[in-house]
Amino acid sequence: VEVRDWTGRFAAEAVGVVRPRSVAEVAQALASGYAVTTRGGNTGLVGGAVPATSRPTLMLDTTLLTGMGPVDDRSGQVTVGAGVPLAQVQAHAEAAGWTYGIDLAARDSATIGGTVATNAGGIRVVRYGMTRAQVVGVQAVLADGSVVDEARGLLKDNTGYSLSGLLCGSEGTLGVITAVRLALHRPPRAPSLGVVPVPSLDAALDVVAAVRRTGAELLAAEVVDAASLALLGESVRGWRLFIEVADGGAAEGLGALPDDAEVGLDAAARRRLWAVREGMTELWGRAAAQAGTVVQKYDVSVPMVGLDPFVAHMRGLLGDRVGVFGHVADGNLHLEVVDPDREWDEEVLTLVARAGGSVSAEHGIGVAKRPWLGLTRSAAEIAAMRAIKAALDPRGILNPGVLLDP
């Protein structure tokens, strides 16, 4: 069967697709003799869920692992099957009076297992951390069919290595995640949004710092550049900063915003503005399609002090072929390059490396960024990762071709 990722950039043949309903059926697939590529909601951006090897490969689709336990009101925890969509976990938590710390635009399709396997980020990282920080423990089937289970609901358990911390972000190369135990938070009170025009990312960070100094609970700090807003027909200079805080905010947090900030927005206006931010990926996708190409996507982080110089270098390189938006308070920018004529991976990612940054802040390596792993990680680090991979998957059957494999 042909397997294709949602962006259409990655495609391959698989010998078949299995949809296990239990840990035992996952172990059975791993004993099949085939290599196994695991797929959740097929929303990844680096081609990590498409077979990337010439070996005969079985697609393991986790979407039928859909068990979901009750929210434990005392611990604020819940156990969820790997195949449950993120939005369903969010709704389940909210119905019980809690909130899940991760939110991202692909919430309706992305599975919780996929978000854990890739250590997903999104717009709430500035408040709650990345997915690894939400995971109390993971249940997973290892390459040899054995089951590790740290999803038993203990908030604290210092009995040996954190296998969950290792599996989280391993992109399916060390085990197949079958269920996760998640820590939830009490929902923030009365979130309110401010929208601020800023001339630079430095200026955006100054605004964020001023808001934080008030002691307000910062929920999100997102930027969108003029090139992206121009696609919506808006003519602005510099950047637009979206900043969200809890607890009304007008009195304290958002009171620290400059005079030209828009605050006191009603719910409809807030939704409309967030839709702008969330629509960016699709917007640039359409722009690329009109130009007869696909977007060249980069998801990079750079130390805070280096953000503006990095953007200036990139604009010098690409001019108006690049759009920039992202999570400014995490030093994490998404770049969308539209150029039908050539690829820019080497130039863009070399700029990132020179700035001391990461070639993948939150999307992972998959196959798309594999050639560039060495720009961010040292030979010693990659050797350590390969040693761990060889130890846990000596036959190399889990997601071959993804992340580390040559």
Place this chain on the structure above:
Amino acid sequence: VEVRDWTGRFAAEAVGVVRPRSVAEVAQALASGYAVTTRGGNTGLVGGAVPATSRPTLMLDTTLLTGMGPVDDRSGQVTVGAGVPLAQVQAHAEAAGWTYGIDLAARDSATIGGTVATNAGGIRVVRYGMTRAQVVGVQAVLADGSVVDEARGLLKDNTGYSLSGLLCGSEGTLGVITAVRLALHRPPRAPSLGVVPVPSLDAALDVVAAVRRTGAELLAAEVVDAASLALLGESVRGWRLFIEVADGGAAEGLGALPDDAEVGLDAAARRRLWAVREGMTELWGRAAAQAGTVVQKYDVSVPMVGLDPFVAHMRGLLGDRVGVFGHVADGNLHLEVVDPDREWDEEVLTLVARAGGSVSAEHGIGVAKRPWLGLTRSAAEIAAMRAIKAALDPRGILNPGVLLDP
């Protein structure tokens, strides 16, 4: 030279003690041909920093790795040498207008490297998580002398496995941590303390849940039992719950406390009450010395619903030979057993296992809990850990005898 842990329970001969001042000197020690046991502030409770092998072993003391960078006000991060005491990190953060999420009684001696190597917990876990949640990245020297460095200050970096997450909690068996990059928090506003007599741990958890439902920011929820308070000459029934929230609390969080709670305490009263909670370990140590023995210490976690039944079973077993205190909202209890006549490890830890709990919630395995690792972790999990250990330390030179070694 003779090496002894601070409790006096563990002692061994080492061929010598080295105090490296740099990554290169750490690598040199690892190339010495000896096994290497790493020690920070010598405040551990499970004997993990005393040679536990018959092989000639070098003590590697990290206390001269004392570099400390400035707090980056934009990211709220700081890079700290492994040998810096926890209290110094806390003071450094506070001087810059931030706070570090970990606090524990041994703060003046415990090194930050030791707290990361053991994934230390303490009284702020309910608010900020354990040490792993504070660690942005670790710099460490691996057994082969190579250096991994995830302490470069990127908040987000999804380029391969989290070696930091693995090293954190590995008790010196996978690498020698030389520096860490930590994420700080803005300090909570106006912390206030309530002290509540409660008849059971269930009742304590109900109080915690009521306070949380107000939306108040919970900073700590600690319990001390009547047997412990009796050592201070106080005659009470049941438990005393210490609950701390941010933001004044009287109006909301602490307003949810029952009528017999003490609230509105001044700073001196708060300090005195925290000193009671923090003095518990030494208090039981003195009680044991008077009885001509040493304390048998257990640091266990149990799923929330099983806390009271577990305590009842344990009291049935031990009567007034056991004192209990700990972090009730984490399901984490510290048990101190004073019995000159016999050891209780097997009975106590079997009760923990039957309750689905962990034989080490925050203190780690070291050598003291090594025989009981299999009560909490499955054979598959221990096999996976051993495979990782063999991959990263094939000569078995790092902390032999600790955690996993037979």
